[in-house]
Amino acid sequence: MGESVQVATFRIGSEEYGVDISQIQEIIRMVEVTRVPRTPHFMEGVINLRGQLIPIVDLRARFGMERVAPTKTTRIIVTEIGTKRVGIIVDSASEVLTIPLEAIEQAPEMIAGVGADFLQGVGKVGERLIILLDLTMVITDPQRKELDETSLSP
Amino acid sequence: MPDEPFDRAEFVTYFRDEAEELLHRIDADALRLESSAATGNTDPEIVNALFRALHTIKGNAAMLGFSEIASLAHGLESLCDMLRWGRAEVSPERIELLFAGRDLLATLVAATPSDTEPPPELAPFLERLNGATHTATSEQDAETFEADVARMLSEPAKRDVLPAMPSGVRRPTIRVDIDRLDHLLNLVGELVVNRTRVSDIAAGLAQKDDSAGKALLESIALLARTSGEIQEALMKVRMVPIGRVFERFPRMVRDVAKARGKEVHLEMSGAQTELDKTIVDDIGEPLMHLLRNCVDHGIETPHARQAAGKPRAGTIRLNAYHAGNQIVIEMSDDGGGVDPDRVFARAVELGIVEHDERLSEQERLELIFKPGFSTAESVSDVSGRGVGMDVVQKTVTRLKGLLSVSSERGRGTTFEIKLPLTLAIIAALLVHVGEDLYAIPLDSVVESQRVEAEDIRTIQGKEVVTLRDTIVPLIRVAEFFELNVARDPEKAMVVNVDAQGRQIGLVVDAFAGEQEIVIKPLSDLVGRIPGISGATILGSGAIALILDVHALVADSYASGRVARVDLAATEA
Numbered sequence: 001m002g003e004s005v006q007v008a009t010f011r012i013g014s015e016e017y018g019v020d021i022s023q024i025q026e027i028i029r030m031v032e033v034t035r036v037p038r039t040p041h042f043m044e045g046v047i048n049l050r051g052q053l054i055p056i057v058d059l060r061a062r063f064g065m066e067r068v069a070p071t072k073t074t075r076i077i078v079t080e081i082g083t084k085r086v087g088i089i090v091d092s093a094s095e096v097l098t099i100p101l102e103a104i105e106q107a108p109e110m111i112a113g114v115g116a117d118f119l120q121g122v123g124k125v126g127e128r129l130i131i132l133l134d135l136t137m138v139i140t141d142p143q144r145k146e147l148d149e150t151s152l153s154p
Numbered sequence: 155m156p157d158e159p160f161d162r163a164e165f166v167t168y169f170r171d172e173a174e175e176l177l178h179r180i181d182a183d184a185l186r187l188e189s190s191a192a193t194g195n196t197d198p199e200i201v202n203a204l205f206r207a208l209h210t211i212k213g214n215a216a217m218l219g220f221s222e223i224a225s226l227a228h229g230l231e232s233l234c235d236m237l238r239w240g241r242a243e244v245s246p247e248r249i250e251l252l253f254a255g256r257d258l259l260a261t262l263v264a265a266t267p268s269d270t271e272p273p274p275e276l277a278p279f280l281e282r283l284n285g286a287t288h289t290a291t292s293e294q295d296a297e298t299f300e301a302d303v304a305r306m307l308s309e310p311a312k313r314d315v316l317p318a319m320p321s322g323v324r325r326p327t328i329r330v331d332i333d334r335l336d337h338l339l340n341l342v343g344e345l346v347v348n349r350t351r352v353s354d355i356a357a358g359l360a361q362k363d364d365s366a367g368k369a370l371l372e373s374i375a376l377l378a379r380t381s382g383e384i385q386e387a388l389m390k391v392r393m394v395p396i397g398r399v400f401e402r403f404p405r406m407v408r409d410v411a412k413a414r415g416k417e418v419h420l421e422m423s424g425a426q427t428e429l430d431k432t433i434v435d436d437i438g439e440p441l442m443h444l445l446r447n448c449v450d451h452g453i454e455t456p457h458a459r460q461a462a463g464k465p466r467a468g469t470i471r472l473n474a475y476h477a478g479n480q481i482v483i484e485m486s487d488d489g490g491g492v493d494p495d496r497v498f499a500r501a502v503e504l505g506i507v508e509h510d511e512r513l514s515e516q517e518r519l520e521l522i523f524k525p526g527f528s529t530a531e532s533v534s535d536v537s538g539r540g541v542g543m544d545v546v547q548k549t550v551t552r553l554k555g556l557l558s559v560s561s562e563r564g565r566g567t568t569f570e571i572k573l574p575l576t577l578a579i580i581a582a583l584l585v586h587v588g589e590d591l592y593a594i595p596l597d598s599v600v601e602s603q604r605v606e607a608e609d610i611r612t613i614q615g616k617e618v619v620t621l622r623d624t625i626v627p628l629i630r631v632a633e634f635f636e637l638n639v640a641r642d643p644e645k646a647m648v649v650n651v652d653a654q655g656r657q658i659g660l661v662v663d664a665f666a667g668e669q670e671i672v673i674k675p676l677s678d679l680v681g682r683i684p685g686i687s688g689a690t691i692l693g694s695g696a697i698a699l700i701l702d703v704h705a706l707v708a709d710s711y712a713s714g715r716v717a718r719v720d721l722a723a724t725e726a
Contacts, residue, residue: 034697035590036676037635038683046676048691051344055677086679139679 004100007123009130010077010090012059017090018097018123018130023079027093030074044089047076054078056087062138079135086139099123099130166266168329169214173223173263176207180256181405183207184249188408191244198238204252205234211259222272223262229283230255236287251286253405255279332431335392342385343579343672349378350669350693385579392432393575396474396481397425399438403445403472410449417456417467418449424474429481429575433553437483437573440546444485444569445470447543452489452567462564464488480597481575486568492561494518501527512718516655519559523547551704554595554687558655580673582690584666584698585649587631588639591698592662593671593690598703600650600657602665607644616717619659621650627717629710630661631701634685639663653707658716660701669693673700684709 007018008027028049033056035045042061046053056076060067073092078085104121123130187200212227233252236242258279262272353374360367400422411418453459453468460466473484498518502509506524513521521527525544550557555573574580574597582593583602603621610619610628617628628648632639648659671690676683676699687702710716 032696034689034699035637036680036683036686036689036699037637038685039680043680046680046689046697048695048697051691053674053677053689053691053697055679084677084679086677 004098005104005123005132006096006098007130007132008077008096009094010075011092011094012063012090013065016094016128016130018099018132019077019079019135020132021096023081023135025078025080025085028076028078028087030070030076030089047087049078049087052085054085054087056089057139058089059138060089060091081135081139084139086135088135088138097123097125097130099125104132166218169218169220170263170266171329172214173211174260176211177256177260177263178401180204180207181253182401184252184256185404185408187244187252188246188249191246191249196237196244201234201238201244205231205238208234211263218266220262220266222276223259223266225280226255226259226262226276226283229280229287230259232287233283248286251283255283332392335388339385339388339392340672342381342388345381346385346670346672348693349374349381351695353378354693389430389575389579392430393428394431394434395426395428396434396437396483397427399434399441400425400472400474402438403442406442407445407449407470410446411453414450415455416449416453418453419467419469420445420472421469422472427474427476427481429573433573436549436553437571440549440571441472441483441485443543443546445472448485448487448489448567452487454490458490462490476575477572481573483571483573484568485570486566488566491563491565492519492522492559492567493563494561497521497527519561522559523557556704579670581668582671582698582700583649583668584692585631585647585660585662586664586666587635587662588637590637591666591692591696592631593669593698593700594649594651594660595700595703596668598651598653600652602647602649605646605648605659607642607646610646613717613719616715617661618717618719619646619648621648621659624657625719626650626657626659627719628659628661629706629716631706632661632663634706634710634715651703651707653704656707658707658710660703660706671698671700 006021008021008024009016009018011017031047033045033047036043036055039045042058044056044058044061046055048054058067068091070089071091075090075093076087077090077093078087103124105124106121120132120134123132183200183204187196187204190196190200208227208231212224212231215221215223215227230252233242233248233255237244237248242248258273258276262276353371356367356370356374358367360371403422404420407418407420448470453470454462454464456466459468468487468489470485470487475482494515495518498507498513498521501507501518501521501524504526506521506527507513523543523546527543547557550571550573553573555571558570558572559567560570561567581596583596583599585592585594601621605619605621610617612618613625613627617630618625619628620626626648628646630641631637632641642663646661647664648661649665650657650659669692671692673688674690675688676686685702685706686699687705688700690698690700692698707716711718
């Protein structure tokens with residue numbers, strides 16, 4: 001058997017997404033998020049995870065989709081990118097899948113309104129299509145950089 | 155290298171730290187020597203102290219194989235030896251030689267442990283030094299030195315054979331990485347926060363079941379005391395006297411004064427005042443810059459001073475003291491003072507402000523802190539490159555401190571820096587804004603009170619309220635942060651804060667008590683948010699954002715959100 005990746009899958013709307021499990025620290029139920037003013041619209045706020053402050057990104061808002069009220073299945077996936085931790089809000093978390101590399105295809109230009117920038121590829125598992133997310137792109141915002149620069153200059 | 159009899163890297167670090175300390179002392183002693191020589195009676199104890207310090211550096215350097223440092227220290231030691239035995243007179247040239255040698259030594263020490271080439275000026279300097287000490291540096295002396303080195307190299311592990319400074323018994327100390335201390339402090343912070351939570355639970359239990367709940371409450375009280383003490387002790391560990399920063403100033407003032415043809419006395423007090431190590435580390439540069447400016451621009455030339463009926467030599471006073479939860483550093487000179495109108499004219503020239511901008515006298519004076527400002531007509535090599543004061547301002551602000559200036563024409567200028575003792579834990583007033591909780595650092599809170607809606611009036615269409623006969627402009631926190639919170643039609647809860655000497659009322663929805671909070675930075679993924687300096691986790695587990703009062707006020711002024719009552723008053 002060739003090389004493969006293990007991904008944790010989750011749903012947003014009708015699409016199924018996957019993130020490399022090595023980037024995932026834990027998956028928790030939705031908790032109260034403290035909003036932080038003057039942040040990009042997709043920045044939901046921060047949560048207290050056992051004494052640590054974790055910023056939370058709403059993936060729906062990030063992808064330009066309509067926000068929905070949290071439900072019983074809503075989860076926060078706490079990911080670790082480098083030394084930075086960030087939680088992402090998803091509609092529901094599904095399972096861990098092993099996808100052979102040869103089953104992963106280049107992402108088409110646009111899927112479900114998600115810019116190709118965010119995607120690493122699309123994995124085919126049987127009939128299912130798993131959109132593989134590039135988390136680094138999800139949390140780094142070109143606008144954010146600009147914001148930082150303007151707030152730094154007097 | 156497994157055969158190394160001792161951990162060399164650790165010793166090099168130790169050597170460098172100790173050498174730097176000794177170099178500071180050499181600097182101070184050389185200055186004392188210089189002033190005592192000027193009065194004609196040299197205190198032999200000063201020369202002895204110089205000799206011992208150099209001797210220690212020499213010995214340690216030789217042990218670690220830093221031969222350039224060892225030979226230079228040896229040469230300087232010989233110079234001091236001559237002075238010590240009266241074989242040579244303490245002349246300005248010899249003192250200059252001592253200063254130059256000390257600086258070269260500092261360069262070499264700073265370069266350790268890298269094996270880079272020694273600086274090109276070393277060899278000629280050693281020759282010069284050798285020439286100056288030639289009469290005294292006998293063959294025998296050199297031989298003794300080499301024998302010393304050989305002996306030390308053969309007994310590397312026995313550090314205690316090295317001559318120690320006879321400054322009393324050295325208490326055993328241990329060097330600890332500051333990160334480890336920070337980590338400990340963070341953990342203790344959590345402990346302190348959690349104890350509040352636990353005692354809340356215990357209090358709830360005590361209501362239901364007397365005996366068990368009471369016992370629990372008692373032991374928690376004990377726990378609370380211990381954890382509080384740990385926290386305090388740990389904070390003390392991080393505290394260092396500000397004198398560490400002060401000790402390099404006399405030399406710098408001397409050099410700058412000399413270069414500018416001025417006579418300056420530096421009087422320092424409060425060197426033993428302690429504050430957090432990280433703050434001490436960062437405040438050195440800004441203070442240095444302020445001092446340089448004082449000498450360069452503040453103090454007049456001896457000639458001008460005499461003409462103004464002042465003593466030839468100017469005086470700069472540097473004083474540090476504790477005031478509540480803060481440390482205050484004052485630097486005042488008896489120089490010519492700063493003229494606000496000239497500052498304003500210059501700022502207009504430099505394009506920092508518009509010529510028709512209306513500013514109070516104090517605000518005009520404070521233009522010197524703006525980026526790009528410089529009053530120097532000619533760019534000197536000492537200061538006044540058009541950069542600097544804004545950097546001082548920035549550093550002080552970053553350290554959550556306040557920088558202020560006051561000046562009297564012809565009488566002098568005073569800079570005042572107020573800094574928090576520590577950056578890790580602060581006392582804060584918690585407030586509700588809509589559903590959200592915010593923490594306002596208590597050190598900037600003047601008072602908080604309920605104000606009836608009908609007492610809020612407007613000036614230039616912006617809200618103000620009269621508190622204790624003072625007109626205080628208001629900022630609605632919810633509107634500043636664009637939070638979707640409706641105004642209370644009946645009342646406003648106002649937190650009166652002091653930001654850079656200006657009073658501003660922050661309008662919130664409710665007060666939620668005072669608390670000690672542990673400051674946590676917001677993830678850099680969230681970015682920098684004007685008006686918010688961090689967040690904290692409360693005993694309940696809830697998160698409160700910490701308001702950056704100064705940024706909030708500055709931003710509000712800049713965007714024209716607040717009433718300019720100071721200007722309105724001057725116009726009335």
